[in-house]
Amino acid sequence: QKEVEQNSGPLSVPEGAIASLNCTYSDRGSQSFFWYRQYSGKSPELIMSIYSNGDKEDGRFTAQLNKASQYVSLLIRDSQPSDSATYLCAVRRDNAGNMLTFGGGTRLMVKP
Amino acid sequence: GAGVSQSPSNKVTEKGKDVELRCDPISGHTALYWYRQSLGQGLEFLIYFQGNSAPDKSGLPSDRFSAERTGGSVSTLTIQRTQQEDSAVYLCASSFNGANVLTFGAGSRLTVL
Numbered sequence: 001q002k003e004v005e006q007n008s009g010p011l012s013v014p015e016g017a018i019a020s021l022n023c024t025y026s027d028r029g030s031q032s033f034f035w036y037r038q039y040s041g042k043s044p045e046l047i048m049s050i051y052s053n054g055d056k057e058d059g060r061f062t063a064q065l066n067k068a069s070q071y072v073s074l075l076i077r078d079s080q081p082s083d084s085a086t087y088l089c090a091v092r093r094d095n096a097g098n099m100l101t102f103g104g105g106t107r108l109m110v111k112p
Numbered sequence: 113g114a115g116v117s118q119s120p121s122n123k124v125t126e127k128g129k130d131v132e133l134r135c136d137p138i139s140g141h142t143a144l145y146w147y148r149q150s151l152g153q154g155l156e157f158l159i160y161f162q163g164n165s166a167p168d169k170s171g172l173p174s175d176r177f178s179a180e181r182t183g184g185s186v187s188t189l190t191i192q193r194t195q196q197e198d199s200a201v202y203l204c205a206s207s208f209n210g211a212n213v214l215t216f217g218a219g220s221r222l223t224v225l
Contacts, residue, residue: 042218043203088155104153
């Protein structure tokens with residue numbers, strides 16, 4: 001079992017719809033959770049971080065964390081074609097220094 | 113510098129040759145990370161530096177891989193006797209004192225023929 005699992009996709013949504021990206025992790029000791037966006041041929045960039053159970057909203061993005069279920073998700077409201085990218089879930093353990101463990105990423109395609 | 117700088121951006125080498133990849137982190141960032149990304153895959157952790165020391169080398173795939181960091185700044189990842197399976201994009205990231213936000217460089221794409 002991979003430490004951080006994501007559906008590779010592609011996830012295809014129409015412009016204006018809500019895109020829902022999911023991630024599960026295996027280590028119950030994980031404390032910090034991140035979503036990175038990676039455009040094709042580019043390096044990852046941080047879009048959201050979440051540390052406690054519940055929802056965290058930032059503009060069109062909402063991160064959701066459920067530690068009991070070991071599940072973290074990212075919702076993108078009013079999806080735009082410019083949101084088309086690969087979204088990487090990353091997890092940090094509480095005792096693993098500052099190394100982030102990444103999932104394989106979900107490719108999102110937003111169709112005009 | 114303003115961002116994380118990596119060189120070379122592209123490297124094509126023959127199987128069996130040694131390669132060196134360089135990372136220049138953001139000025140003042142004490143933590144530096146190397147990841148590897150194969151085509152269509154996620155990021156695979158290689159090694160992490162805090163200052164010049166490497167508390168976590170667990171991700172280095174074999175003894176052909178080594179990394180060093182000098183002066184708490186520039187880091188070099190060396191791959192000896194390259195193999196075709198080493199072909200990937202090698203990404204470097206840095207953060208301020210190991211804080212949560214990692215800033216990535218543009219990567220070095222390595223192709224081993």
